[in-house]
Amino acid sequence: MNRREARNPLWVSRLIYPYRVVGMALGGLSVSAVLYELHAPWFAWAFMVAGCLLWPHLAYWRSSRSADPTRAEKHNLLIDSAIAGAMVPMMHFNVLPSTLLITLTTVDKLSTGFRRLWLHSLPVLVLGGVASAVLLGTGFRPLTSMPVLLACLPMLLIHMIAVSVGRYQLIRKVTKQNRELDRIRRIDTLTGLSRRGPWEEQAQQLLANSRPDRQDCILLIDVDRFKQINDQHGHGAGDATLRELAERMRRVMRPHDHVGRRGGDEFAVLLPETTQVEALAIAERLRREVEQIRLADYPGVIPTVSIGLAVAPAQPTQPDTWLDIWLEHADNALYRAKDRGRNVVMA
Numbered sequence: 345m346n347r348r349e350a351r352n353p354l355w356v357s358r359l360i361y362p363y364r365v366v367g368m369a370l371g372g373l374s375v376s377a378v379l380y381e382l383h384a385p386w387f388a389w390a391f392m393v394a395g396c397l398l399w400p401h402l403a404y405w406r407s408s409r410s411a412d413p414t415r416a417e418k419h420n421l422l423i424d425s426a427i428a429g430a431m432v433p434m435m436h437f438n439v440l441p442s443t444l445l446i447t448l449t450t451v452d453k454l455s456t457g458f459r460r461l462w463l464h465s466l467p468v469l470v471l472g473g474v475a476s477a478v479l480l481g482t483g484f485r486p487l488t489s490m491p492v493l494l495a496c497l498p499m500l501l502i503h504m505i506a507v508s509v510g511r512y513q514l515i516r517k518v519t520k521q522n523r524e525l526d527r528i529r530r531i532d533t534l535t536g537l538s539r540r541g542p543w544e545e546q547a548q549q550l551l552a553n554s555r556p557d558r559q560d561c562i563l564l565i566d567v568d569r570f571k572q573i574n575d576q577h578g579h580g581a582g583d584a585t586l587r588e589l590a591e592r593m594r595r596v597m598r599p600h601d602h603v604g605r606r607g608g609d610e611f612a613v614l615l616p617e618t619t620q621v622e623a624l625a626i627a628e629r630l631r632r633e634v635e636q637i638r639l640a641d642y643p644g645v646i647p648t649v650s651i652g653l654a655v656a657p658a659q660p661t662q663p664d665t666w667l668d669i670w671l672e673h674a675d676n677a678l679y680r681a682k683d684r685g686r687n688v689v690m691a
């Protein structure tokens with residue numbers, strides 16, 4: 345059961361109800377045209393009225409009273425097929441309305457998204473036809489006249505439009521959800537920064553477009569003794585520190601720099617078209633900015649960061665190791681910064 349079903353178990357029936365009312369009524373119009381031509385007996389008319397006009401309301405009433413409305417609705421959809429099947433011999437197999445009823449009722453099953461429902465509906469459709477032929481009798485007049493054809497058009501047109509609108513809405517919803525999934529995949533929920541994977545994709549792209557007349561740099565940033573912050577002030581203080589640090593990074597970096605969280609208390613920044621001297625100045629500005637952090641809820645937390653800087657190396661013989669080599673240089677610089685006593689920038 346999904347969240348929507350849990351909130352309102354009748355949602356499937358509510359969704360289908362207006363479509364069934366309109367669809368069955370339009371189906372009834374084309375059946376009526378044939379029954380009129382055939383001078384059909386009263387019980388055929390009675391069956392048409394019951395199936396096309398009363399059944400949609402009865403179906404909704406059935407599922408609204410059921411302990412499992414979705415299951416009841418699946419049964420209703422099968423009954424729709426049985427009714428459509430029953431209409432075919434009643435219309436003496438008139439080609440156009442019979443084909444439309446069979447096709448559209450099967451398409452409806454497909455568009456509900458219920459697994460294999462359309463397949464299960466086929467024997468039910470045949471059964472409805474056989475039962476109707478046995479109980480109400482039948483004949484064979486397959487030719488479709490112009491009045492019957494005209495009576496079929498509303499059903500055909502409105503069904504096509506309804507299915508297209510439904511499909512359009514579905515595509516929009518799926519596109520929106522895909523975009524949201526992509527955002528979740530790319531963005532770290534705690535800090536709102538890029539996750540490791542997307543950040544590395546950007547870095548790879550920067551390397552792929554690198555030019556000999558240009559320097560690109562990266563910074564690896566690690567919070568000093570972060571474990572102590574967690575241990576002494578709690579995990580909430582640690583999280584608040586990471587969030588504030590991300591905020592300060594956004595403030596210090598330029599619009600075209602790319603900031604990411606590599607995991608835990610480690611961050612990375614891509615500085616495109618930046619010389620080592622410029623990158624050192626940016627890193628130093630960030631280091632000093634972090635020293636200023638004071639968290640209202642955790643006044644005892646005074647974080648600092650160590651920063652390792654590396655200029656993009658020349659392309660190695662194996663280009664797929666290029667980023668790894670670059671990160672290794674920055675990591676070595678970060679290691680030296682930690683070794684120096686922390687709260688410093690090393691290149």
Ligand SMILES: Nc1nc2c(ncn2[C@@H]2O[C@H](COP(=O)(O)OP(=O)(O)OP(=O)(O)O)[C@@H](O)[C@H]2O)c(=O)[nH]1
Nearest residue numbers: 566567568569570571572574579580582583608609
């Ligand atoms: N609050 C919080 N803590 C985290 C998160 N992710 C990782 N950590 C913790 O961050 C700490 C990282 O500590 P380390 O990088 O090993 O070491 P450190 O204490 O920062 O020491 P140095 O890096 O040597 O200065 C670990 O205790 C992790 O449990 C997170 O999302 N929130």
